[in-house]
Amino acid sequence: MLLQSFEANASSSAVVEVLRRDGGVIVRELAPVGLIDACAAALRASFAAFDESQRTDFSGSKTRRCGGVLRYAPSCAELIAHPRILEVADAILLPSCAEYQIGSTTGIQILPGESDQQLHRDDTPYPLQVAGLELQIGVMWAFDDFTTENGATRVVLGSHRFLRAWHRPDLTGWASAVMPKGSALFYLGSTWHSGGANRSNSPRTGLINTYCLGWLRSEENHYLEVPPQAARPYTERVRRLLGYTTHGAGHDQLGYYGGDDPVWVRQEEAEAVARGQVPGSADMRHLAGAAPARG
Ligand SMILES: O=C(O)CCC(=O)C(=O)O
CATH class of the missing domain: 2.60.120.620 (q2cbj1_9rhob like domain)
Known part of the structure; x- marks a missing residue:
């Protein structure tokens, strides 16, 4: 065959x-x-x-x-x-x-x-x-x-x-x-x-x-193989594939951090964009504007 x-x-x-x-x-x-x-x-x-x-x-x-x-x-x-x-x-x-x-x-x-x-x-x-x-x-x-x-x-x-x-x-x-x-x-x-x-x-x-x-x-x-510092340079898609995200919503949410989508994905990068340290990345700009996903 x-x-x-x-x-x-x-x-x-x-x-x-x-x-x-x-x-x-x-x-x-x-x-x-x-x-x-x-x-x-x-x-x-x-x-x-x-x-x-x-x-x-x-x-x-x-x-x-x-x-x-x-x-x-x-x-x-x-x-x-x-x-x-x-x-x-x-x-x-x-x-x-x-x-x-x-x-x-x-x-x-x-x-x-x-x-x-x-x-x-x-x-x-x-x-x-x-x-x-x-x-x-x-x-x-x-x-x-x-x-x-x-x-x-x-x-x-x-x-x-x-x-x-x-x-x-x-x-x-x-x-x-x-x-x-x-x-x-x-x-x-x-x-x-x-x-x-x-x-x-x-x-x-x-x-x-x-x-x-x-x-x-x-x-x-x-989270140990590619900890947040190592994952940060990747696109949001790759970070989500690595599990830096939540699965599901509301009562069915898995993987939350502080009750939300893992905050480092959003807040740290939003701050970096605001400081002008990550210029020109559509992915980063999207993160800066995005509200944390909540169920
Ligand atoms: O090397 C390959 O072609 C397959 C190896 C594999 O399936 C494995 O190690 O789980």
Whole structure:
């Protein structure tokens, strides 16, 4: 079985339809190579500094990982908040929440000699399974050409329809996410997938960003990984994706700070704009004028 792929200009609704049907789909060359190279360069030091003691059976014996990328790799925000990625996330997640958030951001570099990672689904931290309710989606950005030789992500097509409790998954029929550098593989949180064996002579590098319903706990703790000082330079959209916002309104509000939307997003920046310290940013001006959201 083959993963269906689309050209970058395909409509998001076509991509979403295949994602819902197959559990995974590729959009080819969605980001320019220049941006991908900048992101790869920004992660290089973290991969090099990978702490070997963090290796687990799950992560593999020849795979390097780095998380919390928005703390040290601002260029990755362009991938994380890429409008086409968010259009797909909107379609899958917004029917079940008011606003979704980043679950995790993980650079993954599979080195030559690595074997197949165990197939898994990403939504298993949540002890909840309701047919048709997707808790999260994942997006793997290819920083290199992904090939069957160098460890392209393996996806078990249709496996999002296996309900954990009573369907025994058939994991034998996976497809490789073969895709050129700059492409994005979308997969549902309920889709079985894994990294592939790297039988080539070069590393295979990618960045997986997950997005989960706004009322769930995010997998990564963004308030520690990207604390307010580090989050401040990002756009409001990215900060909201990091969880610096509320979910819901009134009695159903989650994540409030002092009873409101987290104030540092608004007050501190409004003050900075008033002092003329953050000139020319439409985003900042909008914040300066905005009243805190209240339910
Ligand atoms: O590296 C890959 O292609 C997938 C890795 C993965 O799914 C994971 O580590 O959760």
